[in-house]
Amino acid sequence: MRNLDDLLAEGVSGRRVLVRADLNVPLDKQTGEITDDGRIRAVLPTLGALVQAGAKVVVCSHLGRPKGAPDPQYSLRPVAGRLGELLDAPVHFATDTVGESARATVDALADGQVALLENLRFNKGETSKDDTERGAFADQLAAFGEAYVDDAFGAVHRKHASVHDVPARLPHVAGRLVLREVEVLSRLTGEPERPYVVVLGGSKVSDKLAVIEALLPKVDRLLIGGGMCFTFLKAQGHEVGTSLLEEEMVETCGNLLSRAEGKILLPVDVVAADAFAPDAAHDTVPADGIPSHRLGLDIGPETVAGFTAALSQAKTVFWNGPMGVFEMPAFANGTRGVAEAITKTDAFTVVGGGDSAAAVRALGLDESSFGHISTGGGASLEYLEGKTLPGIAALEN
Numbered sequence: 297m298r299n300l301d302d303l304l305a306e307g308v309s310g311r312r313v314l315v316r317a318d319l320n321v322p323l324d325k326q327t328g329e330i331t332d333d334g335r336i337r338a339v340l341p342t343l344g345a346l347v348q349a350g351a352k353v354v355v356c357s358h359l360g361r362p363k364g365a366p367d368p369q370y371s372l373r374p375v376a377g378r379l380g381e382l383l384d385a386p387v388h389f390a391t392d393t394v395g396e397s398a399r400a401t402v403d404a405l406a407d408g409q410v411a412l413l414e415n416l417r418f419n420k421g422e423t424s425k426d427d428t429e430r431g432a433f434a435d436q437l438a439a440f441g442e443a444y445v446d447d448a449f450g451a452v453h454r455k456h457a458s459v460h461d462v463p464a465r466l467p468h469v470a471g472r473l474v475l476r477e478v479e480v481l482s483r484l485t486g487e488p489e490r491p492y493v494v495v496l497g498g499s500k501v502s503d504k505l506a507v508i509e510a511l512l513p514k515v516d517r518l519l520i521g522g523g524m525c526f527t528f529l530k531a532q533g534h535e536v537g538t539s540l541l542e543e544e545m546v547e548t549c550g551n552l553l554s555r556a557e558g559k560i561l562l563p564v565d566v567v568a569a570d571a572f573a574p575d576a577a578h579d580t581v582p583a584d585g586i587p588s589h590r591l592g593l594d595i596g597p598e599t600v601a602g603f604t605a606a607l608s609q610a611k612t613v614f615w616n617g618p619m620g621v622f623e624m625p626a627f628a629n630g631t632r633g634v635a636e637a638i639t640k641t642d643a644f645t646v647v648g649g650g651d652s653a654a655a656v657r658a659l660g661l662d663e664s665s666f667g668h669i670s671t672g673g674g675a676s677l678e679y680l681e682g683k684t685l686p687g688i689a690a691l692e693n
């Protein structure tokens with residue numbers, strides 16, 4: 297896989313370089329402010345090197361999951377502002393992705409300047425399953441660069457135009473972040489030191505359930521909390537009230553549990569609330585006793601103790617997905633407890649995922665007490681699964 301140094305060695309001064317970044321940062325639902333800028337900081341080494349080398353840097357990214365059309369709540373404009381502060385240079389923001397504003401913004405770039413295009417997912421072509429539709433959008437994007445750098449590790453598992461199709465159209469290299477992520481994560485794909493414990497939570501339930509099947513044979517223990525656990529609890533015959541549930545995956549989860557040979561550890565207690573709100577009334581209840589009008593927003597203290605015991609034995613730990621809605625202090629204890637347990641092991645520990653990494657920082661945990669904090673959750677899980685990831689394969693071609 298060619299990397300940024302190869303491109304820099306060819307010389308990029310005065311050349312337009314299209315950089316796919318993962319600037320999908322968490323935003324405050326009320327104020328729209330960026331609550332964690334870790335993913336922006338993570339691409340600074342690549343962007344800084346290109347700026348210094350005098351390239352005209354055209355950055356593109358997705359933010360959230362808009363439905364193929366402009367949606368102001370998912371605008372990258374606040375990210376352009378923050379990126380400019382971190383680079384200590386103006387970032388020229390295009391109000392569309394491949395339209396007139398983008399063309400004018402890119403055309404006006406001087407050497408060493410940076411532009412950010414509006415959210416890629418405001419365009420249907422970005423995520424389309426139709427090769428022709430995706431290809432047509434990739435053609436438009438590729439026109440903005442003479443070379444392409446993929447530094448969007450968090451999105452390399454997506455077969456999307458900017459990740460999978462643009463590199464087929466331009467000379468392409470891996471950015472510094474992608475290179476480092478792959479280097480570190482490859483330590484977990486060979487023969488990880490055992491016991492190897494994986495902790496899964498978060499809210500992207502259907503995406504990540506698909507990964508469990510492939511991971512099960514590789515791990516010694518799989519601890520499941522967060523929004524993930526309720527589909528499993530349901531499969532065990534428990535009622536889960538109004539908790540996050542993937543009804544159509546209940547049977548799959550039942551099959552997984554019966555084949556897991558006791559490797560899967562589920563919550564024994566959960567914090568159940570009246571509503572998805574910071575001030576909602578809530579209680580800790582047994583996992584098999586969630587009242588019908590309540591929803592589970594965190595794992596309970598007994599579960600944290602059980603997970604801590606399993607983690608204390610581990611020699612390798614991978615964690616993706618918060619154990620609860622950590623953004624609300626009343627439901628942050630499970631995530632804090634599990635994160636602290638991970639920092640106390642003498643295992644090689646990796647945390648992956650935009651929100652998981654944000655949780656580590658929001659809870660004031662020492663980032664250096666983890667072996668690696670990855671910017672990708674789904675991406676690192678699928679990498680660990682041993683799958684060929686569309687974004688990596690495209691860089692290797």
Ligand SMILES: Nc1ncnc2c1ncn2[C@@H]1O[C@H](COP(=O)(O)OP(=O)(O)O)[C@@H](O)[C@H]1O
Nearest residue numbers: 498499500522523593620621649650651652673
């Ligand atoms: N029990 C739960 N119910 C609903 N949402 C949850 C629950 N537990 C965790 N979450 C939410 O999951 C989100 C993170 O999920 P995800 O995107 O899968 O993680 P990551 O970005 O680390 O890969 C957080 O915003 C958190 O509030």
Ligand SMILES: O=C(OP(=O)(O)O)[C@H](O)COP(=O)(O)O
Nearest residue numbers: 318320450451649650672673674
């Ligand atoms: O946030 C992301 O992934 P993650 O939550 O698995 O870390 C990436 O930006 C990918 O986003 P997507 O899962 O909407 O494709």
